[in-house]
Each structure stands twice: as structure tokens, then as C-alpha cells.
Amino acid sequence: MSADLSPPVARRSDHSPWNYLLLIPIVLPLLTFLYNSETPRLFGIPFFYWFQMLLAPLAVIASVSAFYLARRTKGARSIDARSNRREG
Amino acid sequence: MHVTELVITIILFVLVAGVGFWAARWRQPPHLHSLDEWSLAGRKFGSWIGWFMLGGDLYTAYTFVAVPALLYGTGAIGFYAVPYTAIEYPLVFLILIRLWSVCRKHGYVTPADYVRGRFGSPTLALAIALTGVVATMPYIALNLIGIQATLQVIGLNGHWPLIVAFVVLAAFTYRSGLRAPALIAFFKDVLVYLLIIVAIAYIPAHVGGWGHVFSVFNAHFASVKPHNAFLLTNSNQLQYATLAFGSAAAIFLYPHAITGVLSTRSRDVVKRSIAWLPVYSIVLGLIAMLGVVALAAGIKPLVSGGKANTNTIIPGLFESVFPHWFAGIAFATIIIGALVPSAVMSIAAANLFTRNIYKEYFRRNASDREQAEVSKITSLVVKAGAVLFILGLQPQFSINLQLIGGVIILQALPSVFIGLYTRWPHRAGLLAGWVAGMGTGVAMLYVTPNTAAGQAHWGGSAFALSHLGINTTQSLYTGFIAVVINLLVTALVTLVAKALRVPDGRDETAAVDYYTDEADMPEPESEAVPA
Numbered sequence: 001m002s003a004d005l006s007p008p009v010a011r012r013s014d015h016s017p018w019n020y021l022l023l024i025p026i027v028l029p030l031l032t033f034l035y036n037s038e039t040p041r042l043f044g045i046p047f048f049y050w051f052q053m054l055l056a057p058l059a060v061i062a063s064v065s066a067f068y069l070a071r072r073t074k075g076a077r078s079i080d081a082r083s084n085r086r087e088g
Numbered sequence: 089m090h091v092t093e094l095v096i097t098i099i100l101f102v103l104v105a106g107v108g109f110w111a112a113r114w115r116q117p118p119h120l121h122s123l124d125e126w127s128l129a130g131r132k133f134g135s136w137i138g139w140f141m142l143g144g145d146l147y148t149a150y151t152f153v154a155v156p157a158l159l160y161g162t163g164a165i166g167f168y169a170v171p172y173t174a175i176e177y178p179l180v181f182l183i184l185i186r187l188w189s190v191c192r193k194h195g196y197v198t199p200a201d202y203v204r205g206r207f208g209s210p211t212l213a214l215a216i217a218l219t220g221v222v223a224t225m226p227y228i229a230l231n232l233i234g235i236q237a238t239l240q241v242i243g244l245n246g247h248w249p250l251i252v253a254f255v256v257l258a259a260f261t262y263r264s265g266l267r268a269p270a271l272i273a274f275f276k277d278v279l280v281y282l283l284i285i286v287a288i289a290y291i292p293a294h295v296g297g298w299g300h301v302f303s304v305f306n307a308h309f310a311s312v313k314p315h316n317a318f319l320l321t322n323s324n325q326l327q328y329a330t331l332a333f334g335s336a337a338a339i340f341l342y343p344h345a346i347t348g349v350l351s352t353r354s355r356d357v358v359k360r361s362i363a364w365l366p367v368y369s370i371v372l373g374l375i376a377m378l379g380v381v382a383l384a385a386g387i388k389p390l391v392s393g394g395k396a397n398t399n400t401i402i403p404g405l406f407e408s409v410f411p412h413w414f415a416g417i418a419f420a421t422i423i424i425g426a427l428v429p430s431a432v433m434s435i436a437a438a439n440l441f442t443r444n445i446y447k448e449y450f451r452r453n454a455s456d457r458e459q460a461e462v463s464k465i466t467s468l469v470v471k472a473g474a475v476l477f478i479l480g481l482q483p484q485f486s487i488n489l490q491l492i493g494g495v496i497i498l499q500a501l502p503s504v505f506i507g508l509y510t511r512w513p514h515r516a517g518l519l520a521g522w523v524a525g526m527g528t529g530v531a532m533l534y535v536t537p538n539t540a541a542g543q544a545h546w547g548g549s550a551f552a553l554s555h556l557g558i559n560t561t562q563s564l565y566t567g568f569i570a571v572v573i574n575l576l577v578t579a580l581v582t583l584v585a586k587a588l589r590v591p592d593g594r595d596e597t598a599a600v601d602y603y604t605d606e607a608d609m610p611e612p613e614s615e616a617v618p619a
Contacts, residue, residue: 012603014182022178025366029171030333032325044299046306048164048319049377055174056369063178063363071356 016070025059089243090407096416097242097423101253104275104424108260108268108431115267122456123197123442126265127435127463128351131192137270138352138361141428143368144273145348146339147280148227149234149426155372156379157389157398163309164320168331170376173369175336177362184340184362185355186508186602192350193604194597198436199346200444203503208593209515210448215522216500217444220343223497224437226489227342228474231426231433233399233483238422240390241403247479253423254430258471261431262464266351269431276428279421281371287418288374291409295385304384323561327550330565338498338567341505343436344429354606378402385409430471438466488546492533495549495567499525502571502578508602515593517582525574532566 028034035051042050112120120126133141151169158166187202196202199220204213232250239249260268292298302318309318320328339345352358382405390400406418442463447454454462477486503518513521535555538547550563585592 012600014185014603019182022181025178026175029175030329032320032329036320036325038319041299044297044302046302046318049167049302049380052167052170052174053370053373053377055171056366056373059174059178059366059369060364063181063366066178066181067359067363 016066016073018066018069018073021062021066021069025055025062028058029055090241090412090415092412093242093407093416093419094244096413097420100279100417100420101256101423104272104427105256105260107271107275108257108427109263111260111267111271112264114264114271117267120265121460123439123459123463124195124456126460127197127347127439129266129270131351131353133270133352133357135352135357135360138348138357139364140273140277141270141351142345142348142361142365144269144276144425144428145344145432146365146429147368147372147425148231148429149238149422150227150230151372152280152375152422152425153234153237153399153402154230155376156382156402159376159379160383160401161398163305163318165324165328166379167376168328168335170369170373171328171332172335173372174366175332176339177365177369179336180340181359181362183505183508184349185358187346187504188349188352188355188358189604190508190597190601192609193601197350198343198439198443199341199500199504200440203507204444204448205596206507206511207503207513207515207518208595209519210444212503212515212519212522212593213444214448215519216503217440219496219500219522219526220440221437223493224343224433225470225473226477226486226493227344228430228433228437228470229477229486230490231430232474232478233486235423235426236478236483237397237399238403238419240392240397241400241407242419245392250478251475253427254471254475257427257430258434258468261434261467261471265464266347266432266435269428269435270351272424272431273428276421276424277368279417280425283418283421284371284374286414287378287406291378291381291385291405294409295381301381301384305380308383324550324563327563327565330568331549334498334565334568334571335494337501337505337571338494341497341500343440344433347432347436347439375402378405381405430474434467434470434474435463437470438463441466491546491549492530495529495533495570496526498567498571499529499574502575506575511595512582513578514582514585514590516585516590517578517580520581521574521576521578524577525570528573529566529570532569536566 029052035048037048038046040047115129115132117125117130124131155166155169158169160166187199190196190206191202194202194205196205198217200213200217203216204210232254235253236250239245292301295301306318340349349358352361379401382401385405385408387401387404387408389396389398390404391397403419403422406415410418442454442459446462447459451458499522502513502521506513507518532551532555533549534545536547536549536551537544549566551566551569552563553560
């Protein structure tokens, strides 16, 4: 089962500069001093609550962007990787 | 007794149970006689199913009732679930694809399987497996609390409806495995989205608008306890941030979350599902807000056995503002909401027993078929155990245990998550770190009182730094402190073990295994079977 069935793939990587987008929704929610305030209100909702309600949509935007942007830049390279594998 | 609500709840429950039984034939499985098929649905789920299933799996019935109840009861600090569920997916986005790859490559079914292969230590794997089982059991029990609170509002106070619901759940999980909760998740999630959109559009306006809702909320917390403000105070901001971050790091260490991830087809499916999962967190935020609304709507928790059950406020809010038929749909949603996570949790806990205890210590040569049989039976035992928890013990006991569960599951982080990136830690270091993290974590929880509830111990997950002789009013999340201690001890003992040349375990994984993708693997049917 653990025997190598496929030849090793040269230099695969999950690295992409777009991954840094993920840091925004991770770090921003931890900075409580930024949003621990009653004003400005939105539709009568204190800032503390409506600001944090926006964190989840922000997480969607950041992670979805990171996924699609990284895939687009990797598109060309992964074709190379596949042909390397066949030769290897 | 609310008859209309009850009838609608029963109809929807029966419908969903039927889906659960039929799921055994969903996507034409070749057979269900292996853990890959029964418990991971052949590792073939695509992005849509993966997204629905993980969403249905991670947002439990307890979440629906307890998160708003916490906000209702404690104010701003109870809102931590919102930043927590925003952080969790970006945090694990890159980690989980590595875990998926190495598990796919080596046929690992549980996180403990991976730890065993990576660090060559069955003992460390046993520690990780036990952590998973102990953390999961009370979590299943808490789902029952969600059902129980709903039944209480409907007016059913006996134990038998709860037992019937769980027997049905146990039966279809036994028959269909992971396919049942995955298929039911579609129904659950559609109902949840529908319910929450209607609730948020309708209820706040019904009780006088958001401005009024928050002025009632504000006035309430200004009057009762000075430290439980409707904003964070100077002494609980750090606690809030560490609680959100610690919980976010913990959630994908839970066996049921990992089971969901491993059932997907490829790295891209994992990434796409995880990237879109915070959509559920938007819904969670709206659900949390209903706790604020409930206070303004004047909802009082139902009292049973002399104790006020704040978990009843959300079902109570639905009952008081919705027409009967829609309240019925809302109650059914909460109950169905409990079925998906309970099924996946019991499967995940059963797999830990089968793979890392039964196969490891009793039946080295257990065949695929035998392992599947053992897991199926164990999943029944796990659910029976959860029911006995709720019926035989105070609900508070399960809540305390789940509190402990959140802290101890984090102690798997060095072995599972950090292990994905580096093989530097020595198996002795990881084991010592685990012992230190578990010990200090449980000790810290034990010495934490809850003065409001009159409990001397297990009073919450905020550890006051004044316990350490530091002159401060600050608290930190207990799990966060425990995992830092765990990491320090792991590093220290690793250095000592390496200096003394203590033999380390064999790593059966290779660097490329962490990038394995769908295309690298032979068809599952023709895959060699591990002996």
C-alpha cells in the first residue's frame, strides 16, 4: 500500500503569493481593539456586532480569491509537472 | 403540547430518515464492506457534496441553540463564535490539502493512522485516538441537548422521543455509513438557510427594529453584571481573541471534521469546499444575532427540574413569533440539524476505535470487511453511550465534558498539523508534550470557578492569569495556554531525546506524499488492501 506506485513528482508546491490573502481574515478578527466600540452604528446595530458580521464574507472573498488566483497562475506550471512525471 | 408543530416535525423527520436509509444505494457503491466505502463514501465526493456535507457536519444543532443562548446569557463575549468561524477556514486551507494527500496516498482513515505512519509510534497514535474519542463523545451528547430543548418547547418532556430519534439515526448510519449524513446534509442545509433568512428578515422588524433590539440588550447588560457588558471589557479582550483563535485551530482536529475532509475526491475539491465554507459562518452570525433579538422579544428560558434552560430561547423565540406551521419547520430543522453531525461523529469515533485500538492491539490482520463490521457496531455503541450520557447524567456534565473536549482536542495539534510540515519533533517529545498539555489543560479547567452558576470547578474556558500569581485581571483561553505548554515540552523533550540519541520512530511517508492528488492514485477498486 505504501509502496510508491507513481514516480516522484518533481518540485510540487502549494506555494503561491496569493496565499498571503488568507492572512487578512485570520489576523483581523484577533485585533479586538479595532472593533470593540459602539459607534458607528449601522441600522441601529453597534459597530462591534456589524463589523464582525462582515468577517465571514471577508473570509469567503479572501479564500475564494486565493484559490482561484493561485490556480490560474499555476495552470501553466502544472502542465509542465504532468509532462515531467510521464518522462520521469 | 403544540400539535401542528409536532406533526410537521414528525413528517420532515420521517422523510429525512427515509433519505438516510436510501443513501446506501446513492452513487452506486460497489459494496459497503470496507471503511473507505462505509465511512468515507469511497473518497469520491465532489465540491458541491463536500461543501454541503462539511457545512452540515460542522454546524451542529447545539451550535444553533447554544451560540445565541450564550450571547443571550453573557453578552459580547458570547459573540466569539463569529470571529472563530471566520478564522477557521483560511487557517486550515493549506494545512488540510497536505493532510488529505498523505491520507489518500497511504489509505489512512483517521488522524491517528496518519500520526502512526508519520512518527512510527503506535503509543502516540493511541494517545491521539483517545483524545479524539473523548472529545467527540460529549459533542454527540450535546447534539441531543439541542433536540431535547426543541422537544421541550414543543411540549414533549419524556425521554422516549429522544430515544426514538436516536434509534432511527443509529439504524440508517449503520446501514448507509457516511452516505446517509452526506445526503441528509442537502436537506438540512437548505432548511437552515431558508429558516435563517426568514427569521432575520421577519423577527427583528416584528419586535421593533434593530435599534430597539440593541437598546434593550444594552440596558439589560448595563443592569445585571458590570463585567458582562454588551461590548468587551479591558479584561476579556485577550480572552476573546485567544478563544476565537484556539477554537478555530481546534475544529479541524476533531475526528468528524477530518472524516468529512477525507471523503472528498481531490485536492481541488478540498480547497474549493473550504474556500466557500465561510458562507455558513455568515449564517452562524445571523443565528447568533437571534440571541440578542430573543432578549428584546422578552423570551424567557423554560424551566425544567428547577433549572432554567437557556438553550430553549431560540426554539422559544420561533414558537412565539412564527405561525404554527413555520415553527414546525423550524423545530424540524434543529432536530434534523442534529442528525448529520451526530452520524459523522459516531462514524469518526468508531473508526478511531477500529483502526487505532482494535486493529492495532487486538486483531493485527483484521480484513477490510472485518474493520467495517467493527466500525458499524462501534458506531451503535457510541450513540447508545451518548443517549445514556444525556438520560443518566446531568446535562451540565456533558457541557463540562465538551468544554474539556475543546481544550484536549487542541493537544493533537503538534502531532497532526505540525507533523504535516516537519518531521523534526521526536515521538517521545510529542508524547511528553501531549501529556503536559492534557494535564495542565484539565487542571486549569478544574480550578476555574463559575461564580454566577455557583460552581467551584469546570466553570469555563477562561483561565485567569491571576492564578499564576500575575497581578492582572486578564484571562486567556485555557486551550490556548495548554497547547503552548504542549509545544514547549515537545520541543524541549525532542532536544533532549536527540541529544541522548533515543531511537526515533520510522517515518513511512515521503515528502512527495504530501502533494499526492487524484490523478496519482489508481482506481480505488483495484487498490491493494492493507493487511
